[in-house]
Amino acid sequence: MLNLPDLLKEKTILSDLLQAFQPLEMSGCFFQEMRLIPSPGNMDYLYSGAYIFLGGVFDAATNFSFTLASEVLLTLEVTVTSIRVFLNRSPCENGKDTCTGFSKEIIPFLCNKLGAYAQKLLMHKCDKDDGEMVQKILRIYLGNCPSTLDSLNELACSVLPQVYSSETSTKDDNHRTFPTLCSATMTVWCRVMHEENISALNNLVTVHAMAVKYGGKFIDSFLRVFDFLQIQFPMHKDLILQMIKELQKATRTIQTLCSEAKGSKQTAITCKIPATKRSLERFLFHVKALLYTTPSGCSFWMGNLKHKDLMGQVVSSQAYLDEEDDGIKDDDPADAIVDHQHTNVSTPHSSLI
Incomplete structure (x- = not known):
C-alpha cells in the first residue's frame, strides 16, 4: 500500500x-x-x-x-x-x-x-x-x-562448509550459524549467492572502468596548470613536490587497475587503457621536465616497481599479460611512435623519486 x-x-x-x-x-x-x-x-x-x-x-x-x-x-x-x-x-x-x-x-x-x-x-x-x-x-x-562482497566471502568460506549431509542436518541444525541453510535450501543459497556475486563484480568492474577513464581525464586537467606550478616551484617547492607524490599514489593505483584488467581480459576497462596510459606518460614527462629545468636539488629516477595487486600484495609479473600481447592498440600513430621510442617511460610500473 x-x-x-x-x-x-x-x-x-x-x-x-x-x-x-x-x-x-x-x-x-x-x-x-x-x-x-x-x-x-x-x-x-x-x-x-x-x-x-x-x-x-x-x-x-x-x-x-x-x-x-x-x-x-x-x-x-x-x-x-x-x-x-x-x-x-x-x-x-x-x-x-x-x-x-x-x-x-x-x-x-x-x-x-x-x-x-x-x-x-x-x-x-x-x-x-x-x-x-x-x-x-x-x-x-x-x-x-x-x-555485499565481504558478506558473500564470509558465507562462502565460513557458513556453507557448515552444511552437513541430509542424514545429520536435522540433528545439528541448532549448532549452525544459519539454520535456514540446510540440505533442503542449499541450492537456493548457492543460486542467490552466485547471482549476487556476479552483480557485485559487474558493479565493481563498472567502478574500475570509471576510475581508469576519469583518472586519466583528471591527470589531463592537472597538466593544464603545470605551467603555473613551474612558475611557483621556486617559492613553493616542498608543497608542490608533496602534491606530486600524493598524485603518484593515485597513478600507481590506476596502473594496477589497468594491469589487472588486461590480465583478466575485462574489455569494459581495457578499451579505456590506451588514452589513460598516454595521460600518465605525459604526467611523467612533465614532472621530469619540471625537475630538470628548475634548480631544486631534486633528482628524477624511473625504474620498475614490484608488481602488486589492489590489496598491495606482491604478485608475479607473469600474472599480467604483456602489453604487446594484450591486443590493445593506440588509435593515434604519433602516440604509438612515442611509445616505441620511450618504452622506459611508459613502463606500467614507473616511479619518480
Whole structure:
C-alpha cells in the first residue's frame, strides 16, 4: 500500500497512514547513528516511527513464527522502497527535501537495519518448504548489508562448509550459524549467492572502468596548470613536490587497475587503457621536465616497481599479460611512435623519486 502511486502523491493521506503505525514512544536510541535526526511531524520522522513499530512486530514474530516474521520483513523492505519513491518526487538540497525537510540519510540508515533484520531471520529455523521465502530473505540481507562482497566471502568460506549431509542436518541444525541453510535450501543459497556475486563484480568492474577513464581525464586537467606550478616551484617547492607524490599514489593505483584488467581480459576497462596510459606518460614527462629545468636539488629516477595487486600484495609479473600481447592498440600513430621510442617511460610500473 505504501508504494501506491496515488497515495505517494497525496502527502496528507500518506501522513495519516503512517501516523496510524506510530509506536507509543519514540526512543532516541533509534537515531543514535544518524547525523541529521528527523524532527517530529516531518515525513522522515513518521516513516521512522512506522519502521520502529514494524521492527517491534518483527522481533515478537521471530519468537514463534518464521512465516509471520518473513512477511513483516517484506513490509519493512516495502517501507524503505516507499521512502525512495517519495524522495524521488521532489528536489533535495544539502541532503534534505526542500519542502518537507526529509533527510536522505534515512535511507542508508534504515537499509542497514533492514539487512540486520534479514540476517537475524536467517539465523532462525525454517520449514523445508520455505525455500522461496529464504531466497527473498537472503536477497534482502545481501542487498542491504554494509558490504555485499565481504558478506558473500564470509558465507562462502565460513557458513556453507557448515552444511552437513541430509542424514545429520536435522540433528545439528541448532549448532549452525544459519539454520535456514540446510540440505533442503542449499541450492537456493548457492543460486542467490552466485547471482549476487556476479552483480557485485559487474558493479565493481563498472567502478574500475570509471576510475581508469576519469583518472586519466583528471591527470589531463592537472597538466593544464603545470605551467603555473613551474612558475611557483621556486617559492613553493616542498608543497608542490608533496602534491606530486600524493598524485603518484593515485597513478600507481590506476596502473594496477589497468594491469589487472588486461590480465583478466575485462574489455569494459581495457578499451579505456590506451588514452589513460598516454595521460600518465605525459604526467611523467612533465614532472621530469619540471625537475630538470628548475634548480631544486631534486633528482628524477624511473625504474620498475614490484608488481602488486589492489590489496598491495606482491604478485608475479607473469600474472599480467604483456602489453604487446594484450591486443590493445593506440588509435593515434604519433602516440604509438612515442611509445616505441620511450618504452622506459611508459613502463606500467614507473616511479619518480
